[in-house]
Amino acid sequence: MTEDGWVDSNKLEPHERQKLKELRKQKRELACPYIFRNNTDNIIVLEKKVGDEARIADEISRWNKYIEKHVKYKENKEKFEAALAKYPEGSIERRRFLADNYILRINPELFEAMSHWWSGLFEGYGEEYGKLQNRHRAILNHLKQVDGYADPNLDLIGTGLNQDTSVWQELKYLEQEMANIRRDYEAEHGKNVSPNSEGEEIPQFITSKLVMTDKDNKTMYDYLRQLYINHPGLQQKNLDEFTKLFTYIDHKGTVCALKAFSTIAPVADTFKINPLDDTEPEKPSFIHTYSSQFSELDESSDFVNSKWKKELKTSLQPKVRRPGTHRRAGEIDYTNDQYNKIMSNEGYKQFYDALMSTMDEANSMIPTRATERSYLMPQITARGMQMIGRSRSVLDL
Numbered sequence: 383m384t385e386d387g388w389v390d391s392n393k394l395e396p397h398e399r400q401k402l403k404e405l406r407k408q409k410r411e412l413a414c415p416y417i418f419r420n421n422t423d424n425i426i427v428l429e430k431k432v433g434d435e436a437r438i439a440d441e442i443s444r445w446n447k448y449i450e451k452h453v454k455y456k457e458n459k460e461k462f463e464a465a466l467a468k469y470p471e472g473s474i475e476r477r478r479f480l481a482d483n484y485i486l487r488i489n490p491e492l493f494e495a496m497s498h499w500w501s502g503l504f505e506g507y508g509e510e511y512g513k514l515q516n517r518h519r520a521i522l523n524h525l526k527q528v529d530g531y532a533d534p535n536l537d538l539i540g541t542g543l544n545q546d547t548s549v550w551q552e553l554k555y556l557e558q559e560m561a562n563i564r565r566d567y568e569a570e571h572g573k574n575v576s577p578n579s580e581g582e583e584i585p586q587f588i589t590s591k592l593v594m595t596d597k598d599n600k601t602m603y604d605y606l607r608q609l610y611i612n613h614p615g616l617q618q619k620n621l622d623e624f625t626k627l628f629t630y631i632d633h634k635g636t637v638c639a640l641k642a643f644s645t646i647a648p649v650a651d652t653f654k655i656n657p658l659d660d661t662e663p664e665k666p667s668f669i670h671t672y673s674s675q676f677s678e679l680d681e682s683s684d685f686v687n688s689k690w691k692k693e694l695k696t697s698l699q700p701k702v703r704r705p706g707t708h709r710r711a712g713e714i715d716y717t718n719d720q721y722n723k724i725m726s727n728e729g730y731k732q733f734y735d736a737l738m739s740t741m742d743e744a745n746s747m748i749p750t751r752a753t754e755r756s757y758l759m760p761q762i763t764a765r766g767m768q769m770i771g772r773s774r775s776v777l778d779l
Contacts, residue, residue: 389402389675390465390479391478391482392469392475392478392479407524411520411524412438412439412442413439413442413443413446414431414439414520414524415430415431415436415439415440415443415517415520416428416429416430416431416517416520416521416524416552417429417430417431417435418524421546423540423545423546425538425539425540425545425546426524426525426538426539426549427546427548427549428521428548428549428552429548443516452683452684452685453679453683453684453685454679454680454682454683455674455677455678455679455680456677456678456679456680457671457672457676457677458672458676458677458678459672461676462483462484462672462676465479465483465676466479466480482673483672483673483675483676484670484671484672484673485670485671485672485673486668486669486670487668487669487670487671488588488646488647488648488667488668489648489653489665489666489667489668489669491655491665492587492588492648492653492665492667494655495587495653495654495655496587496588498655499585506567506571507563507564507567508563510563511560511563514556514559514560514563515560517552517556518553518556518557518560518641521549521552521553521556521642522534522642525538525539533593533645534642536593536602536642536643541606541609542606542623542627542628543609543610543613547627550627550628550640551627553640553642554627554628554629554630554640557630557640557641557642558630558631561630561631561632561633562633564632564633565632565633565634568633585656585657586649587648587649587653588646588647588648588649589646589647589648589649590641590644590645590646590647591644591645591647592604592639592643592644593643593644593645601643602643603628603639603643606624606628607621607624607628610623610624611624625637628640628643648667648668650667651666651667651668652664652665652666652667653665653667
């Protein structure tokens with residue numbers, strides 16, 4: 383970690399960079415309802431979490447969803463540009479930095495625009511539909527090789543021919559269940575129109591198309607279909623197996639390729655929340671965003687305490703009564719006579735500043751140390767002291 387508070391992965395060896403990437407992925411997938419592992423054929427297989435692991439995943443997922451509603455972040459462009467300026471133009475370090483921290487994504491506002499039109503419909507589908515959708519998304523996210531706008535690598539889960547099919551089977555199950563919910567909803571409510579659209583035709587913001595593969599210049603779906611046709615045995619039996627594993631029946635009764643074979647893309651380079659509003663400015667469908675380490679808390683977030691003072695550098699602060707007002711329950715008049723005495727004496731203040739400077743230097747050597755607690759001594763746990771005592775006889779001194 384640098385003095386500016388960001389992780390410079392250029393200082394790591396290639397195997398360390400890969401390990402860091404894997405650890406970050408493991409951390410993200412604590413909220414995932416599945417466990418993924420590679421079998422002896424190097425094919426990813428899937429197991430559903432059970433017991434405490436499933437409960438932990440569910441609690442983390444619910445917490446993340448709750449926090450997303452109330453906490454917002456904003457990009458720190460100055461911090462990003464200062465970090466980027468450390469690497470010369472054209473250098474491999476600069477390319478690595480940009481690959482890690484400058485990510486191409488579909489504009490999040492485009493999905494917000496979709497939500498504006500479709501949220502009422504998704505609410506009509508019910509809570510179970512949302513759970514199925516999140517599980518489907520968790521599988522495809524695991525198969526991505528890079529963050530941001532990228533297709534899942536379906537080669538990682540094999541062809542299904544004499545191989546484990548647990549991932550394909552789960553994708554098939556999830557997509558069929560979602561299609562069944564859409565079918566039942568349409569049968570009960572008629573035309574598939576969101577309440578938010580007020581009867582208007584819902585605008586199309588994204589489209590999907592089958593992902594191409596480098597194998598025979600075909601889509602992955604067509605490549606696998608041909609592979610099954612050419613497989614030894616009865617052609618019709620092979621096609622039946624292919625259909626059973628790689629297709630689902632949509633809400634209209636049509637046999638369709640699994641959505642996992644498709645990628646989504648905006649229908650145009652720009653979009654509007656309301657395409658019929660000529661006064662609304664168009665927005666880009668794709669944007670580059672910074673990685674999370676170049677973002678900071680937006681102080682307009684719900685949980686931000688506007689009375690919290692950054693200059694105190696502590697997460698625990700007294701509730702100070704506003705001058706000229708009566709004290710309310712839970713509030714105190716807080717002054718620290720000893721601190722005021724130190725600040726009013728130049729000699730004491732210089733000594734205090736020297737101590738704080740030493741503390742800052744010590745804390746800079748602890749990457750995970752929160753700046754809001756930098757005035758505190760680093761904690762040394764009893765277990766830590768026991769470990770020190772076993773390696774050195776410092777406890778006997």
